[in-house]
Amino acid sequence: MSDDADVIVVGAGLAGLVATYELVRAGRKVLVVDQENEANLGGQAFWSLGGLFLVDSPEQRRMGIHDSYDLALADWMGSAAFDREREDHWPRQWAKAYVNFAAGEKRSYLSGLGLRLTPTVGWAERGAGTAGGHGNSVPRFHVTWGTGPEVVRVFREPVLEAAARGRVTFAYRHRVDGLVVEGGAAVGVRGTVLAPSSEARGVASSREAVGEFELRAQAVVVTSGGIGGDHDLVRRNWPVERMGPAPRSMVTGVPAYVDGRMLGITEDAGGSVVNRDRMWHYTEGLMNWDPVWPGHGIRILPGPSSLWLDATGRRLPAPFFPGHDTLGTLKHITGTGHDHTWFVLTRSIVEKEFALSGSEQNPDITGKDLKLALSRVRKGAPGPVQAFLDHGQDFVVRRTLRDLVDGMNAISPGPKLEFDQVHREIQARDREVDNAYGKDFQAMSMRNARAYWPDRLSRVAKPHRLLDPAHGPLIAVRLHVLTRKTLGGLETTLESQVVRPDGTPFDGLYAAGEVAGFGGGGVHGYNALEGTFLGGCVFSGRAAGRALARRLA
Numbered sequence: 001m002s003d004d005a006d007v008i009v010v011g012a013g014l015a016g017l018v019a020t021y022e023l024v025r026a027g028r029k030v031l032v033v034d035q036e037n038e039a040n041l042g043g044q045a046f047w048s049l050g051g052l053f054l055v056d057s058p059e060q061r062r063m064g065i066h067d068s069y070d071l072a073l074a075d076w077m078g079s080a081a082f083d084r085e086r087e088d089h090w091p092r093q094w095a096k097a098y099v100n101f102a103a104g105e106k107r108s109y110l111s112g113l114g115l116r117l118t119p120t121v122g123w124a125e126r127g128a129g130t131a132g133g134h135g136n137s138v139p140r141f142h143v144t145w146g147t148g149p150e151v152v153r154v155f156r157e158p159v160l161e162a163a164a165r166g167r168v169t170f171a172y173r174h175r176v177d178g179l180v181v182e183g184g185a186a187v188g189v190r191g192t193v194l195a196p197s198s199e200a201r202g203v204a205s206s207r208e209a210v211g212e213f214e215l216r217a218q219a220v221v222v223t224s225g226g227i228g229g230d231h232d233l234v235r236r237n238w239p240v241e242r243m244g245p246a247p248r249s250m251v252t253g254v255p256a257y258v259d260g261r262m263l264g265i266t267e268d269a270g271g272s273v274v275n276r277d278r279m280w281h282y283t284e285g286l287m288n289w290d291p292v293w294p295g296h297g298i299r300i301l302p303g304p305s306s307l308w309l310d311a312t313g314r315r316l317p318a319p320f321f322p323g324h325d326t327l328g329t330l331k332h333i334t335g336t337g338h339d340h341t342w343f344v345l346t347r348s349i350v351e352k353e354f355a356l357s358g359s360e361q362n363p364d365i366t367g368k369d370l371k372l373a374l375s376r377v378r379k380g381a382p383g384p385v386q387a388f389l390d391h392g393q394d395f396v397v398r399r400t401l402r403d404l405v406d407g408m409n410a411i412s413p414g415p416k417l418e419f420d421q422v423h424r425e426i427q428a429r430d431r432e433v434d435n436a437y438g439k440d441f442q443a444m445s446m447r448n449a450r451a452y453w454p455d456r457l458s459r460v461a462k463p464h465r466l467l468d469p470a471h472g473p474l475i476a477v478r479l480h481v482l483t484r485k486t487l488g489g490l491e492t493t494l495e496s497q498v499v500r501p502d503g504t505p506f507d508g509l510y511a512a513g514e515v516a517g518f519g520g521g522g523v524h525g526y527n528a529l530e531g532t533f534l535g536g537c538v539f540s541g542r543a544a545g546r547a548l549a550r551r552l553a
């Protein structure tokens with residue numbers, strides 16, 4: 001193993017690859033240290049749908065979307081709701097810089113590396129119902145042609161080419177247990193060598209120790225990810241006063257190695273961790289019928305038409321509709337005293353509106369198979385969705401509502417649903433879809449979505465009564481809270497340099513990606529606009545790599 005690296009990067013995920021890419025472009029030598037094996041290069045970004053937040057892009061303009069930096073920044077700030085003078089100092093600056101990146105250089109930077117986008121733009125996080133509050137005013141969710149693996153590839157390949165030239169060395173199965181700090185500056189890492197592992201990507205690996213190590217360089221970049229794989233750590237940081245009690249039961253949206261260890265290790269070395277109570281978890285989680293890691297959950301990317309019921313069969317209130325306000329919905333769910341909820345829908349809705357997050361659940365886009373991708377507009381559920389209908393433990397499919405409710409009760413982990421209660425909620429909803437206008441906010445949202453022609457073509461079902469047998473059979477889906485992202489983290493300057501609790505820079509120490517709250521210790525504030533997580537890894541990793549390239553010149 002090389003011991004003459006200029007920089008040590010801790011974590012071989014997307015942010016680490018981007019930082020390494022920028023450093024080797026500038027002629028620096030990099031040592032990448034990771035506790036997993038080579039199969040996991042690219043980290044959890046590999047498993048993502050590859051969504052990217054872009055502003056005023058050519059794809060948006062072709063869809064007739066009028067977007068701008070000012071509109072996007074207003075949406076970002078309305079969602080972030082920054083309110084902490086000390087902890088939000090750097091996140092506010094990162095927010096402005098990131099939206100400027102998304103409205104400017106981001107697309108050309110990635111395009112120059114060979115990354116391409118699908119032609120339509122998705123509308124995620126449609127908001128809480130007010131112009132100045134949370135949510136995207138317009139569609140901004142750009143899906144990578146090739147999904148997460150492609151985002152990883154465009155940085156992995158040049159890094160591996162640099163490795164072949166001796167400019168990058170990988171230390172796999174090296175778990176960092178501490179930072180080496182001398183004279184107030186980070187000069188290396190020390191830790192445990194883990195037993196070799198041949199496990200496939202994402203599969204939990206052994207933590208058997210077979211040795212120790214200490215490695216040194218001029219600087220260290222921490223890019224180790226968040227806390228979503230450790231439910232105990234999630235619960236320990238859960239904002240009970242703001243979000244209600246932490247769920248007793250959750251499914252896991254990230255591999256087990258997303259353990260948050262480097263947050264505590266860096267804090268013990270003197271780095272500042274801020275906004276640790278801010279986090280992002282999904283409310284539409286499913287148990288994966290074909291799991292890769294322990295408790296493996298998949299998120300439904302829902303269209304707006306499913307009827308959302310709580311564990312007692314009561315409809316969730318406005319604006320807690322599918323695809324609108326993730327954390328607002330999560331807060332409402334925790335307040336019910338139960339961890340699960342239900343979607344009730346029809347076969348017509350599931351065929352048109354259900355998509356599943358993740359690269360492995362979208363083989364057409366991941367595999368860049370245009371013919372298979374075009375089949376999405378045909379009648380019938382996409383293959384991965386049909387697989388969940390056939391094998392998923394959270395799905396109930398029945399011809400009559402009474403049989404559906406009986407099936408829901410058979411798998412309910414909480415209170416038994418009353419048929420009359422569910423029937424009343426469905427009838428009330430169904431009365432509102434027979435006209436092109438009405439008082440039901442969800443029906444208004446459905447029609448608003450269909451006014452956006454890509455959604456009308458391929459994403460949003462024509463409004464219809466759930467109890468219309470022509471659209472059957474009826475389907476119920478049991479939903480779990482799905483752990484995912486850490487929104488707080490290591491406090492960093494706009495150059496991704498870690499700062500100390502007194503606000504002074506920590507010499508030689510940098511951080512990027514989720515461990516840094518995707519920049520500054522919390523660029524998203526309290527909320528996120530989706531398509532922002534991969535881009536945050538790219539932007540903060542790039543900032544770290546470029547800053548060190550200049551500083552070490």
